Amino acid sequence: MDPTPAPARRTTVRTGLVGLLRPAVEAASRALAPAGRALAPVTGAVSTLGWAVLAGTVVAWWAGLRYAWLELVVVAILLTVALLAAVVFVLGRFRYAVDLDLAQQRVTVGDRAVGRLDVRNDSPRAVLPSVMELPVGAGTASFPVPRLRPGANHEEIFTVPTHKRSVISVGPVRSVRADPLGLLRREVVWTEPEELFVHPRVKNLSGSSTGFLKDLEGRVTTDISNSDVSFHALRDYVPGDDRRHIHWKTTARTGQLMVRQFEETRRSHLAVLLSTRAEDYAHDDEFELAVSVCGSLGLQAIKEDRGVTVLVNDGNLRGDHRTRLLDDLSRVDPTPKRTSLVDVARVAGMTISDASVVSFVVGSRVSPTELRAASARLPQDVKVMAIQCVPGASLSRHAIAELVVLTIGELGELPLALRRMND
Numbered sequence: 001m002d003p004t005p006a007p008a009r010r011t012t013v014r015t016g017l018v019g020l021l022r023p024a025v026e027a028a029s030r031a032l033a034p035a036g037r038a039l040a041p042v043t044g045a046v047s048t049l050g051w052a053v054l055a056g057t058v059v060a061w062w063a064g065l066r067y068a069w070l071e072l073v074v075v076a077i078l079l080t081v082a083l084l085a086a087v088v089f090v091l092g093r094f095r096y097a098v099d100l101d102l103a104q105q106r107v108t109v110g111d112r113a114v115g116r117l118d119v120r121n122d123s124p125r126a127v128l129p130s131v132m133e134l135p136v137g138a139g140t141a142s143f144p145v146p147r148l149r150p151g152a153n154h155e156e157i158f159t160v161p162t163h164k165r166s167v168i169s170v171g172p173v174r175s176v177r178a179d180p181l182g183l184l185r186r187e188v189v190w191t192e193p194e195e196l197f198v199h200p201r202v203k204n205l206s207g208s209s210t211g212f213l214k215d216l217e218g219r220v221t222t223d224i225s226n227s228d229v230s231f232h233a234l235r236d237y238v239p240g241d242d243r244r245h246i247h248w249k250t251t252a253r254t255g256q257l258m259v260r261q262f263e264e265t266r267r268s269h270l271a272v273l274l275s276t277r278a279e280d281y282a283h284d285d286e287f288e289l290a291v292s293v294c295g296s297l298g299l300q301a302i303k304e305d306r307g308v309t310v311l312v313n314d315g316n317l318r319g320d321h322r323t324r325l326l327d328d329l330s331r332v333d334p335t336p337k338r339t340s341l342v343d344v345a346r347v348a349g350m351t352i353s354d355a356s357v358v359s360f361v362v363g364s365r366v367s368p369t370e371l372r373a374a375s376a377r378l379p380q381d382v383k384v385m386a387i388q389c390v391p392g393a394s395l396s397r398h399a400i401a402e403l404v405v406l407t408i409g410e411l412g413e414l415p416l417a418l419r420r421m422n423d
Contacts, residue, residue, distance in 0.1 A: 045090050050183035053079055086179035090186040094130070095123035098173050098190035106197045106323070113160040113196055117173065121148035131176045135193075136160055137168045145175070160196055165288060167330050168196040199326040200291045203411050205300040205418065234258045269307035271355040272297050273344050273374075276312045278334040280341070281363030282390075287334045289389040292411045294361045298325050309352050313339045341366060345374035355379075360386040364393075368400050375403045385421060387414075397421075 046054070057079040064072030099118040107113045117134065121127045132143045143156045160168060171193040178185040234247055237257030250258040274294040281287045294310060301308035302322050310317040310325065314337070317328040341362060348358065358378055360371065366388065375384045386405045393409040397420050406417040 045184045045186040047182055047185050049181075050083075050086070053183055054083060057083065082181060083183060086181065086183040089179040090177045090184045093123070094175050094188045095127065096120065096175060096190060097122045098132070098175075100134075100171055100173050100191045100194065102170060102194055102196060105195065106199060106326070107162055108199050109162060109165050109201055111162055113162050113198075115158050115160060115170065117143060117156040117158065118153055119145050119148070119155075120153035121150055124150050126150065128177075131178075132156075133174050133176050133187075134158070134171060136170055137166075142176075162196075162198045164198065165200045165291065165330055166198050167327075168198060170194045170196050197327050197330045200288065200295050200329055201411060202292055202295040202299055202326075203414050205296060205415055234260060268301075268356045269309070269352070269354045270297065270301040271309045271311065271348055271352045271358045273311050273341065273348055273358065273360050274332070275341050275344070275360070275362045275366065276314070276332055276334055277337045277340065279336065280366050281334055282365055284334075285391045286363040286389050289391055289408075289411060290361045290363060290387075291329055291332060293387055293389060293408070293414060295326060295329050296411070296414055297359060297361075298322075307354070309348075309355070311344055311348055311352075313337045313344055341370055341374045342377060345377040349378045355382055357383045357385070360384075362386065362388055364388060364390045368405075371403060371405065372400050375401075387417070395420075 057076055060072045060076035060079060063069060064076050097120040099116075099120075101116045101118070103114045103116070117132065119132060127148045129147050130145050132145055134141045134143065141158060143158075145154050148154060160170065162168075171191050172189045173191040174187045174189045176185065176187050234250055235258065237246065237259050241259050245260045247258045247260055272294050274290060275281075276287075281290070298308050298310055298319055299322050302319065302325070308319040308325075310319050310328075312332060317332070318324040341360060345358075345360075348355070352358075355378075360366075360374060362371070371386050375386075378384055384403055386403060388405060388407045390407055391409055393407055395409065395413045395417055396407045397417070398405050398407075404421060406420065408414060408417050
């Protein structure tokens, strides 16, 4: 009698069967692999409707033959013909050379953005008609491509709507073949996606409009320097001093070499604090006006070669170049946030130590109390102003303690509003 327990014997039998069947399964997989690769373009292109029709075909054939139901056999035949016809539509090789070209990758809101799609047949044989699909933002444009002879090409010109500031993803271009019933759909991707930056509208500010930035020599510090633009005092000459700074009149009078000593200065640095909290704006138009005001101030500071830092509720924007600033502003959107303007001002006070002017750019729902609290988080020697963007409102100026608040109703009022800063 076999002393091995029954469960152990069953486990041994199962392990033995698996060992015997594994080579057969692997051999079958290798044999069917070419067929699977050949059918991959079809099986990978079956739509949801296609799978449902395929399942219905199998059921109709089984039930019709099992129960000798003539009507079901006819249905099965029709569904089979439809599936075979769909396969014919999607078979065949794509040998296209596709070129996607955007005339400009950066435009301003409302400007015309034009692109070109060029499809060329690089195969030695004619290519059957197909459809090129081009995703543009949340939508998709379709372009029918006719039958192309070897070396022939087909060109399409398209425009991209730019009625709203944003970053629009254009592409990737994909060719599509599908049957009329939508049972099979075969796609091939030909290009990488490209980004179209729709910049906000900005207002060119003249020098007279930026009187609040007129401290051309920057804020004077208490650091002493041997070379700068702000004269401070005279001292005795020390070997190694720049002889260009010798004060010859005093040297002639005292009989001892004397050199000029200067106070270090720093150039004006503008910090723009743009609120991106959705609760600070009554509607989208207010936020778009605020973004345009922010861009206008930043570009003017860059144009005058002044330092500029742009802060939003979730970080900083790049203010080192006009294109990079506008690119970042194209991505900004109002979102519900816990961080308020006071929190942004606190961060600015700790991180932007060299700011000489700080401008809050906010919507109509920011209260005077919040503006005053945000201003209190900044150093006392910094000049602070606020621009409240309320489309349709009349241009006005009022003060909250030492904080000057400008209210503008449209972007064109910004230069005049800035000139009123010193009234």
